[in-house]
Amino acid sequence: MDAFINGFISLGDPQLLLVLLASTLGGVVIGALPGLNATNGAALLLPFTLSMEAIPAIASLVAIYCSATFAGAITAILINTPGTPASATTCLDGYPLAQRGEAGRALGLAVVSSTIGGVLSVICLMIAAPLLARMAYQFTPPEYFALTLFGMSMLASIGEGSPLKNLISGTFGVFLALVGVDMLTSVERFTFGSHDLYDGIGFVPVMIGIFGISELIVQASSLDKRKERVSMKAVQLPTRDDYRQVWKTILRSSGIGVFIGILPAEGATVASMIGYNEAKRWSKTPEQFGKGAIEGIAGSEAANNAATGGAMVPTLALGIPGSATAAVILAGLMVHGIRPGPSMFTEQANFAYTIFWSMMLVNLLFLVVGLTGAKIFARITLIPTQVLWPCVFMVSIVGAYALDQSMFDVWIVLISGIIGFFMRRYGFSVVPLAIGLILGEMLEQRLGQSMVMLDEKWWLMFTRPLALLFFCLTIAALFGPVLWTKYLVRVFK
Secondary structure, eight states, X not given: OHHHHHHHHHTTOHHHHHHHHHHXXXXXXXXXXXXXXXXXXXXXXXXXXXXXXXXXXXXXXXXXXHHHHHHHHHHHHHSSOXXXXXXXXXXXXXXXXXXXXXXXXXXXXXXXXXXXXXXXXXXXXXXXXXHHHHHHTTOOHHHHHHHHHHHHXXXXXXXXXXXXXXXXXXXXXXXXXXXXXXXTTOOEESOTTOGGGTTOOOHHHHHIXXXXXXXXXXXXXXXXXXXXXXXXXXXXXXXXXXXXXXXXXXXXXXXXXXXXXXXXXXXXXXXXXXXXXXXHHHOSOGGGTTSOOHHHHHHHHHHHHHHHHHHHHHHHHTSOOSSHXXXXXXXXXXXXXXXXXXXXXXXXXXXXXXXXXXXXXXXXXXXXXXXXXXXXXXXXXXXXXXXXXXXXXXXXXXXXXXXXXXXXXXXXXXXXXXXXXXXXXXXXXXXXXXXXXXHHHHHHHHHHHHHHHTTTOGGGGGGSHHHHHHHHHXXXXXXXXXXXXXXXXXXXX
């Protein structure tokens, strides 16, 4: 309880409030720009947070996460182009509603639904994360190894590629995590005599490269495309009739978003799709969906913003990222010397609850920003891509060099960007690579600790009930869908 109160009191720090406000505005700008999303924004901001203290640094990243996820609805409604992938389903009803001259009403519904979903998710985060951490506090290295392996298995379902391609991408990330000197044996691996590789390949340059530079190269093919923007006078708050029609949808989608967000490697995009589909399934007028149904907007936006708080539950309590952006935040925690996990809620409880309250404040801030400034932020979409992406490139290079004033990091960014581009081109998602890079180091450390604990008898891990449970879940996650489609479906037919 003391940490809960102290975290709230920490919001009185003027520096923290200024950081949250600036990050919220920046997140709205990033989310409103087609091509950029919360993950890109967090990756670009990450190197600039290294000179900050831990609390404002991580608070700025979560502010980008929450506000950018919401802001994708602005372009989804006004130009039929989702600012973020999580707002793709918002286009289905938001744009038709805007074409009817009700763009202000659509944005008002999106803002309110996003805020309610975000606030409810933070409440769930405050309750679930400490409880989950308390359960995991009894974990030993074998249990942590099995849990991390289970998190790796979830990479099959994340990203846009096929499960096999996602696993290949994640495995490549694990391989990159092996570069450098083994902390347990002091053996050099894949350094090729380069002193720059002794400490391994840094999280931050790779994140900037695969999310920022690769997206820049992808967007370069659409520089001449122009988008038509629907005119809008002002954002309108939902009426009483609107609330009466959508309140059940908002609550249902918020619950869906929190649940999907908690699942390792899932995120706001999956949550928004399920939230939208469930809104349509429970609607009394499903035939109106795709034609400007306000329930479709509410279902999509409540779910994707609720997933932000849900994704932070496994990230903070277990060290397993709940989404791509959560993976970047996890990298930020690690570079600031903070190890997420059960010990965070005992040794650094004030820090954890300050982050929780920061997320709560951000959700309230973008309510104000969205209602008062959506029309202004919509003009951001008019920025020519020929101007936008060179600026993104400059920020990426400066951020990479600022890490250690090293040109080696700049080369890592550029190489990672090129690799990320070709991965996208051939259907490989870059998200599993990022998560694999982070979890790979954890996987190796926990395997080494387990071997020391079990006196090199690795098979004893299968005699531990919790570890065995996670091993079984890993097998089910990898092979369950194949067995279901090939065999079980035939049996039931």
